[in-house]
Amino acid sequence: MDGSGEMTGDSTRCVHSALDPEVTTGAVHTPIFQTSTYVQNDFADHLGYEYARGDNPTRNALQRALAELESPNQPAHGFCFASGMAAITTISQMLKQGDHVIACDDLYGGTVRLFDQIAARFGIETTYSPLKPGDLSQVIRENSKILWLESPTNPLLTVHDIRTLAAEAKKHGLIVVVDSTFATPILQRPFELGADIIVHSTTKYIGGHSDVIGGCLITQNKELAEKISFLQNAVGAVPAPLDCFLILRGLRTLDLRMTRHCESAHLLAERLQENGKVTRLFYPGLESHPTHEIARKQMNAFGGIISLEVVGGEEGARKFAAKLKLFATAESLGGIESLINHPWTMTHAAIPEKQRYDAGMTPGLIRLSVGIEDMEDLWQDLVNALDCL
Numbered sequence: 001m002d003g004s005g006e007m008t009g010d011s012t013r014c015v016h017s018a019l020d021p022e023v024t025t026g027a028v029h030t031p032i033f034q035t036s037t038y039v040q041n042d043f044a045d046h047l048g049y050e051y052a053r054g055d056n057p058t059r060n061a062l063q064r065a066l067a068e069l070e071s072p073n074q075p076a077h078g079f080c081f082a083s084g085m086a087a088i089t090t091i092s093q094m095l096k097q098g099d100h101v102i103a104c105d106d107l108y109g110g111t112v113r114l115f116d117q118i119a120a121r122f123g124i125e126t127t128y129s130p131l132k133p134g135d136l137s138q139v140i141r142e143n144s145k146i147l148w149l150e151s152p153t154n155p156l157l158t159v160h161d162i163r164t165l166a167a168e169a170k171k172h173g174l175i176v177v178v179d180s181t182f183a184t185p186i187l188q189r190p191f192e193l194g195a196d197i198i199v200h201s202t203t204k205y206i207g208g209h210s211d212v213i214g215g216c217l218i219t220q221n222k223e224l225a226e227k228i229s230f231l232q233n234a235v236g237a238v239p240a241p242l243d244c245f246l247i248l249r250g251l252r253t254l255d256l257r258m259t260r261h262c263e264s265a266h267l268l269a270e271r272l273q274e275n276g277k278v279t280r281l282f283y284p285g286l287e288s289h290p291t292h293e294i295a296r297k298q299m300n301a302f303g304g305i306i307s308l309e310v311v312g313g314e315e316g317a318r319k320f321a322a323k324l325k326l327f328a329t330a331e332s333l334g335g336i337e338s339l340i341n342h343p344w345t346m347t348h349a350a351i352p353e354k355q356r357y358d359a360g361m362t363p364g365l366i367r368l369s370v371g372i373e374d375m376e377d378l379w380q381d382l383v384n385a386l387d388c389l
């Protein structure tokens with residue numbers, strides 16, 4: 001706790017990152033500093049805190065913990081936002097009219113909506129690409145500024161070869177952004193693969209309990225950190241102290257939870273693969289997944305999300321979801337409880353239909369977020385629902 005112990009394991013890092021006793025009382029955990037402003041001794045003479053949009057001790061603790069988890073061996077800077085989308089918006093605000101973004105073609109619908117319906121209004125254009133080997137050189141332009149990767153992607157769980165893509169993007173001076181929400185700092189280390197900025201929707205696994213919305217950006221690059229810090233204060237999409245506290249509390253058990261999410265999802269995916277009612281299955285841990293080999297090299301485990309189609313297309317999917325008892329139909333993922341989502345009408349509905357089809361999505365696709373319940377109970381629930389089809 002005093003920083004002198006070794007932090008070699010992920011669980012130790014989750015528990016101890018930015019875990020400093022509070023100075024006035026010795027409270028073990030950083031309290032919720034519920035204040036908007038701080039008293040100054042004289043004009044501009046203060047204890048380092050002026051106004052809570054700019055700085056808050058609860059937020060600072062979370063920011064430090066996130067930076068330490070993503071970058072255990074090198075200094076890094078974390079910045080928290082009111083949502084994952086607020087974090088992503090902040091990156092778009094680093095760009096100017098005429099700039100160009102290259103993004104993977106299978107990604108969260110809200111990110112596509114932001115790029116195409118908001119950033120586009122400010123003259124920032126986005127090209128989507130599957131980013132298979134050789135694709136990047138086809139779409140790169142003189143005004144390209146950012147390579148945007150989501151890995152694994154939402155909802156098809158494509159794992160991008162971050163090292164190869166980042167190396168090529170860097171040759172052209174692009175900033176490489178990796179939305180690592182599905183992987184968390186436990187399953188993959190994008191900085192070691194060449195990422196400049198890591199994005200998380202902390203709403204998901206990092207918060208982990210489906211009770212808070214948040215987002216973060218982390219960078220090792222000082223110049224980028226200064227730009228993000230300026231935008232965080234100047235734009236002001238900051239999280240409330242209570243939300244930071246909840247996310248920090250979730251983060252303490254992230255490694256434990258990820259172990260369970262991954263073990264259960266892997267076993268369930270293997271069993272679903274053998275079930276005749278399942279017509280298409282996506283899980284990066286299965287050899288049948290198109291990017292399994294990259295996932296094996298790049299990730300420590302394969303995550304807690306499974307996407308699939310069942311017999312009967314969209315109608316079958318609807319029936320299946322209705323029969324499940326432990327998987328609640330809801331947006332979001334990464335919480336302790338299992339959820340089922342229909343990307344076509346829910347999380348990805350904002351993407352134009354053709355673009356969804358082109359990226360490999362279908363109206364029959366469903367996405368499971370495997371929670372930390374007992375795996376056999378989850379399996380029984382899935383089998384019961386499949387048997388009804």
Ligand SMILES: Cc1ncc(COP(=O)(O)O)c(C=O)c1O
Nearest residue numbers: 083084085108154181201203214
């Ligand atoms: C991969 C990914 N990135 C970003 C977001 C946006 O995060 P938030 O909902 O916290 O704004 C989501 C939300 O589902 C997501 O799945």
